[in-house]
Amino acid sequence: MKHQTLFKKLFFCLIFLFSAMAMAQHKMDDVIPGIDGPLPILDHMPPGAAEGTVGCLHLEKVNSYVIYFNGDPIFYFYADLKFPYPSIFGAESYTLQIYDSKSDTWKDFLYNNEVCTTTGDNFSIDIKYLGNEINFRLKLNGGVMDGYVSNSVLVKQQQRRSRMTSWSSDFGYKEFVGDVFEQPEFHMEAYNAENKKFETVMYPYSYCTYKWYRRNPNSYEMTLIEGADSATYTATADDVGYQLVLLIEGDDEHYSLLFQVESPIIRYPIYSSFEYKGSDGFIINTNYILPEEVLSMINISCFGEYDTVTQTMPMIDIPINEIVTIKEGQYAFYCDSLTDIIYDFHLPNNQYSLIQTCTMFGNRMVEELYAGFYSQPMHIQTELDGAPVVRDIELLKKNISGGIEIVNIADSIMHIIGDTIVLDMIIGDYYIRVPGSADNETTYFSNTPLWSDADIVNHPSYTLHWEDSIFVVKLINAIVPTTGSGVVEGEIYEAIGDLNAPARSPFNNHTRNAYTLYLRDANNNLIAKTVSDTDGAYRFSDIPFGEYDVIIDAVGYRMLTQPHHVVLTEETASISGVDYSVTNDGVEARSIPVGVKSVKTDRSEKDDVVYDLNGRVINAIPEQGIFIRNGKIHFSR
Incomplete structure (x- = not known):
């Protein structure tokens, strides 16, 4: 077990090492919570497969192959069939079946007088002597779905001897509404009977047609998308829950071709980013405001221990203790003791997907939301x-x-x-x-x-x-003890978390925390230090006369105002009431106490700049009350 855990950590360290080097100059794009309003509700989903059936059989292409014997060509025509591994359905194997139109029955397909079975994910079947049109399907063997049969596919013989020499496609990397799907790149050759050779077809895209289908992932039933007959197609909300299949057919004059490419299940994207990642959970931002029924479906999973038998690392779900809406489009997921590993966020309903994006060298990369700890x-x-x-x-x-x-x-x-x-x-x-x-x-x-x-x-x-x-x-x-006769004192009023404040509502001068305060001179040197007591009171004594900022170290809380600025003189040797409030929002200077001669403001003094008693700029002189201008305190009535 110890070695398995070490292997897993090493595995992820290697992944992140290369990721860090490759992605050093970019970061994930931040999402503004709820910027696109409520999540669109999708009320359509593909129906399930009929009892005893399962959708899984995909006809990729029909292609020609040739060998030469004594200079004469011998042709073979193959149908390439693709499907998931039988273990996906809990089965042990597949049996390939062929439809017999004479007896109107399905029969096991024989190859060299043996039933054609596989534990893999593809067949390549020679169809040369099977007739002009052949129907294939799969039968599952073993498991709870023993005897279930797949959808059937119709295979047609080529009209002209042609072969696809290469092809490439990015269909497998696109799966969201708004994604633009483009025809695969492919190269074709057609047989020339005069010189008994295959010759390259120039501009093969000029001699083919395109048909786009929605495919039910449960039954593999195909529905033609009306008007979608070009080389590109943009996924829409109507495609959510379905797969897209592009059928490319040759014109049978320049070349013959039956070629189909399939996409993953199309989902509606929810753009996401992390506000927080830690051992106690995550805070994510989403561009949509998520309804409770969608929010509650979000799962977090990670890789489990390495299985030496299957040589895999299975995905396991991480318990979520609580999901809290912080604000619209921002949600906290409370978890326990997260460690250094990758955590995937996903929605299991094939409608929506949490995704994150990053911009790198002008290109926008899209991937499902995950948090990597290492x-x-x-x-x-x-x-x-x-x-x-x-x-x-x-x-x-x-x-x-x-x-x-x-x-x-x-x-x-x-x-x-x-x-x-x-x-x-x-x-x-x-x-x-x-x-x-x-x-x-x-x-x-x-x-x-x-x-x-x-x-x-x-x-x-x-x-x-x-x-x-x-x-x-x-x-x-370290601060050197001072000698002088000046005194500065005040109180810290605390109202944070769920603290009740009966004494001074909404504040309580009996603080939960001890705060360290300093006196800082004009040269940013620390002159004195003190710590507030359990009543929130603090006191500086033996301070030389001069001007000082009274600054406070409140761990976890930002300063919302400028710090108090006090002036100690022979006339004003003791100043009290230099108070601060600590709230969930931050730290704020409470008021200008008696004895304070000036306030340190947040910009250079100008005649048209007016400050309140906390040193913050206000738009205009108030109709009544106290304000600061040019370093002097004024009263309006």
């Missing part, structure tokens, strides 16, 4: 005053609910190369934090004391040289 080395260094130092490292990561949690990296340390720590981490977005020590303050990558200002580490960087993807944390020097 491990890659992450290289981290820490520096203090420009010199490498060794420090403990913490990695932070968002969870599916939007909160920030510390990642357990105890088992992820691969090795240490000099002063570089190498972690084996699942791909994704991380925050690097170095805890404080005697000579440094807590520092987030790349050089900030605040989570809200930290640079996100997008891992891996997809560079080919590991030296180019070393994340260097430039540590902030």
Whole structure:
């Protein structure tokens, strides 16, 4: 079992290694949630097959082959039949049957006086002596469908001896409404009786006709699409649930040909992208607003353990604990303990398909929605005053609910190369934090004391040289104790998650979290540090007179306003009420307290720029209330 798991991880690592190198300069296109409105509801689906029957037999082409004996040609005419492996239906094998028009019965087809059976997926049958028109079908042997018979196909002899020497098609890679299907490329030769040779037919597309059919995937019943007689066809909503089949026939003058190509089942595309991928689930965006009945059908699956008997890796379903609609077109899928593997998202009803796109070198690539988790080395260094130092490292990561949690990296340390720590981490977005020590303050990558200002580490960087993807944390020097008589104090009011706030509705000054606050001078130097208590109160003391920003490290919450800016002077040596609110939306400075002489705004001062008390630009001077202009507080009545 251990070796099987190792094999599976190695298998996916190789896949993603080549993918990463080939796709280093592109990413999946983002989808705006619900941009195309409600999902169109499709009310048609192909009927099932009749009792005792199954649709599976496809006539690909009728072709000529020749061998020469004493200079004279001997012709063979073959019908190429395609079908799924019998194991798809739980059967052990197929028997090929032929229709006997004399007795009006189906009989087992004999080849060299033996019944023609197969466990494979094709027959190539010599039809030279079987008559002008032959009907074939398959009979299933074994399993619960033992004795079931397939659809029948009609094979006609060639009128002119011709052969297809090569062909290619992209039919198998198109399966969505809006896809344009084009005729296959093919080359033909026709037999010249005078020189007893096959000769190339120039411009073979000029001497053939096209017919497009919808094929019921359950019964293989074919329905001609009226008016579809050109070399191309664009799949429509009417084709959803069906396969497309293109029949190409020669004119029997320049060459004879019966050639059919088939598409996968056509589905209606739901364009999707990931808002979040993590060990606890996924958040996906879809261009349509999905109804509950479609949303509840979405399955997530992955490859299971390698089976040494069948030499396959079977797909297994991943339990989904809950699906939550965050907003129209954005949905959270809560799962448990996802690991490094590929997860496929699919709808099993053959109507819709979750797909993702990416744009690369001007070309748009389309594929079904999948999430790939795999491990890659992450290289981290820490520096203090420009010199490498060794420090403990913490990695932070968002969870599916939007909160920030510390990642357990105890088992992820691969090795240490000099002063570089190498972690084996699942791909994704991380925050690097170095805890404080005697000579440094807590520092987030790349050089900030605040989570809200930290640079996100997008891992891996997809560079080919590991030296180019070393994340260097430039540590902030430890704060030197100050001497002075200034005091700054305030409270943190918290209303996050499902916290009730009876004391100060809708806020509660009894916080669940301790917040670290700093005083920062005009040169961006940290002057002092303090931590709020369980009541949310904090206090800076012994502060020299001067101007400072009061900044707060609230992990997981962005600053919505400019930080408080205070001025300590002999006249105003103590300032209180420098309060912050922490909500699900972020951190906000609550008000301009008594003693605050100026506010740090988010742009250079201009006569026509007006700010509210939180330092945010407002459109005009309010009719009444307090506002800031040119660094001064004004009152309107």
